[in-house]
Amino acid sequence: AQSVTQLDSHVSVSEGTPVLLRCNYSSSYSPSLFWYVQHPNKGLQLLLKYTSAATLVKGINGFEAEFKKSETSFHLTKPSAHMSDAAEYFCVVSLIQRAQKLVFGQGTRLTINP
Amino acid sequence: ETGVTQTPRHLVMGMTNKKSLKCEQHLGHNAMYWYKQSAKKPLELMFVYSLEERVENNSVPSRFSPECPNSSHLFLHLHTLQPEDSALYLCASSQVSGGGGETQYFGPGTRLLVL
Numbered sequence: 001a002q003s004v005t006q007l008d009s010h011v012s013v014s015e016g017t018p019v020l021l022r023c024n025y026s027s028s029y030s031p032s033l034f035w036y037v038q039h040p041n042k043g044l045q046l047l048l049k050y051t052s053a054a055t056l057v058k059g060i061n062g063f064e065a066e067f068k069k070s071e072t073s074f075h076l077t078k079p080s081a082h083m084s085d086a087a088e089y090f091c092v093v094s095l096i097q098r099a100q101k102l103v104f105g106q107g108t109r110l111t112i113n114p
Numbered sequence: 115e116t117g118v119t120q121t122p123r124h125l126v127m128g129m130t131n132k133k134s135l136k137c138e139q140h141l142g143h144n145a146m147y148w149y150k151q152s153a154k155k156p157l158e159l160m161f162v163y164s165l166e167e168r169v170e171n172n173s174v175p176s177r178f179s180p181e182c183p184n185s186s187h188l189f190l191h192l193h194t195l196q197p198e199d200s201a202l203y204l205c206a207s208s209q210v211s212g213g214g215g216e217t218q219y220f221g222p223g224t225r226l227l228v229l
Contacts, residue, residue, distance in 0.1 A: 051215030
């Protein structure tokens with residue numbers, strides 16, 4: 001069965017420092033993986049996705065993630081945090097059935113300190 | 115309007131009320147989804163409609179009843195809810211082609227409080 005584990009429920013960094021949000025997945029086949037972001041009182045917005053092309057995926061707002069099959073990881077990084085990055089981040093794996101079924105991690109709340 | 119819209123944005127209802135949540139997608143997609151987001155729990159998939167046919171019902175109680183009259187509209191009918199049903203209900207849509215990796219686009223959600 002497919003599953004996703006986000007290793008940190010809360011990450012706090014200072015503005016201008018790097019961001020690392022960790023995600024491990026479990027899948028019986030080559031998965032599609034996503035990172036979504038949710039700002040307070042808003043819906044979810046796609047940051048980036050991996051679909052078996054390049055293992056280093058670049059997304060919006062300077063975020064990127066690297067798919068590492070040997071480590072079953074898909075960590076999200078950003079070189080320099082901005083105050084507007086404060087939000088909840090979800091790592092997601094896709095099941096391909098008659099319609100696409102997404103399995104969400106529990107989320108990581110990112111706090112940016114001035 | 116663009117993207118995925120949901121109405122109402124906030125809803126307070128008693129346990130004996132009947133209400134409906136509405137979702138509309140303006141993206142020409144062929145699949146629509148209902149999710150439940152509760153505090154301290156991962157997003158839970160509730161229902162999936164593909165080409166207006168329900169293809170997933172994730173063991174959701176019968177007090178939640180979905181309806182998909184066409185590919186652009188999705189409803190969630192609510193009746194005799196319980197306080198534990200209070201949550202953010204998110205709608206999403208995607209264009210499913212069978213190859214996987216399609217992006218789901220989410221609406222802003224309806225914040226539901228059951229008293």
